[in-house]
Amino acid sequence: MSSTQEQQDRRPDTRERLVRSTQELLWERGYVGTSPKAILERAEVGQGSMYHHFAGKSDLALAAIRRTAEGMRETAEQCLSGPGTAYDRVAAYLQRERRVLRGCPIGRMTQDRDVVKDPELRRPVDEMFRWLQSRITEVLAEGQRRGELAAGLDPAATAAAVAAVVQGGYVLARAADDTAPFDAAVQGLLTLLAAQATPGTTTANDR
Amino acid sequence: MSSTQEQQDRRPDTRERLVRSTQELLWERGYVGTSPKAILERAEVGQGSMYHHFAGKSDLALAAIRRTAEGMRETAEQCLSGPGTAYDRVAAYLQRERRVLRGCPIGRMTQDRDVVKDPELRRPVDEMFRWLQSRITEVLAEGQRRGELAAGLDPAATAAAVAAVVQGGYVLARAADDTAPFDAAVQGLLTLLAAQATPGTTTANDR
C-alpha cells in the first residue's frame, strides 16, 4: 500500500489506479493486446495523467509486472513456508487455490515477444521464476536432510519440474477450457513425488 | 503436400505460401501480434490474393493452426511409437530436439485471448493436447501391462504431468532466456518416473 489516500480507505490515487488496471489488462490480454487507451479507460483516468506519471506503455507495464511478480512471490512463500513435511509444503503450493482458466499472470508474459525481447521487462519475470525454483529447491533439500525424502532425489531438477507442471497445467487447462488437466498434472507429479517420501513422513495421497 | 506445383519442386502456390507465413508469424508473435499485412509481406503475396483465398485473419489462422497441430502430432507420434520400453518412449518424447526458446507453437495459442475465446480456433489446439495426453496414457498403460512400470502408477495423471512439464518447461526457459530450466524440469520428471520402473526394464538414467 504505497498510497496515503488508500490507507485512509479512499479512492487509490491516479498512479496506483493506473498500475492496477495495467496488471489486470496484462493478465487478460497480454502486452501486445493491451492498449494505453484501454488502461486509462479502466483506471478512469485521463490520457494526460497517464503520460504525466509514466513515460509510456512499456514503463507502465514494467511497474505492473513488478507488482504482480511481488504478489505471486508472497503467495508462493506462504505455501512453501507453511507447516508439515517438505512434501506437504510442495503439495500446498501445487494445490493452492488458483483461477486456473485465467492462466498465470507472470507466466503469460513469457509468451509475449515484446516482453521477452526487452531485458528490463523480462527481468522481473525471470527473477520471479528463479526465486520460485530456488525456494522449492530449498524445501526439498531440507526434506532430504530431515530424512523425509529419498537421498537420491535431485532437489533442483525436481523443483524445476514442480514449477513447470504448474505453468504447463495452465496451458493444458486453457486449451481444454477445463481445469481438469491442471489438476491431473498436479496429481500425477505429486504421486510420483510421494513415492520418494519416507513412509510415515508424508500425508496420505488423497487419490 | 497439397500443392501440385510443390511436388514439381517449384514455388509453392499462393495459398500454401500464405498458410506457411501465418504459421511462422503465429509462432513468433501470437495471434494478436500478427497482422494481415505482415503475413502477406512474408508470403510475398498481394493483399487481393489473401482476401481471395481466405475470408480474413481468423480464417487464415485456422488453416495455419490446423497445419501446425498436425505436424506436432506426427512428430510426437514418432517418439511415442518408437522402440524400447514405455519409459524409453516417454523419454524420447521429452528429450526430443526442440527449439526451446521459441516456445511451443501450439501451446502459445492458449495464451491468446482471441484464440481461446473462439471455439473454432481453440478446437485444433484442444484436440492436439487431448490426443497427446491420451497417447502418452496408452504408452504408460501398456508399460504397466508389460510389467515395466509399477501397477500403482496412474497413467492418465502421469501423462498430464508429462505434457505439462514440456509446456511449463518452455515458459521457464523463455523467462530465463536459457534452455537450462527446460532440461532440468524434464530431467526431474524422468528421474521420478524411473523410480516407477521395474529394475532391468529401463534404460539407465543419464544423470
Next chain:
DNA sequence: GTCTATATCCAGATAGAC
C-alpha cells in the same frame, strides 16, 4: 497534475479494375 486537440501510422477489411 489533468485536460483536450492533434498527429502519424497501422489494423483489418471492402471495392472494383484488370
Next chain:
DNA sequence: GTCTATCTGGATATAGAC
C-alpha cells in the same frame, strides 16, 4: 486470381492550454 485504391477505426504518442 491478383492488383491498387480507399475506408474506418484504433494504437501510441506529443503539444499546449488550464
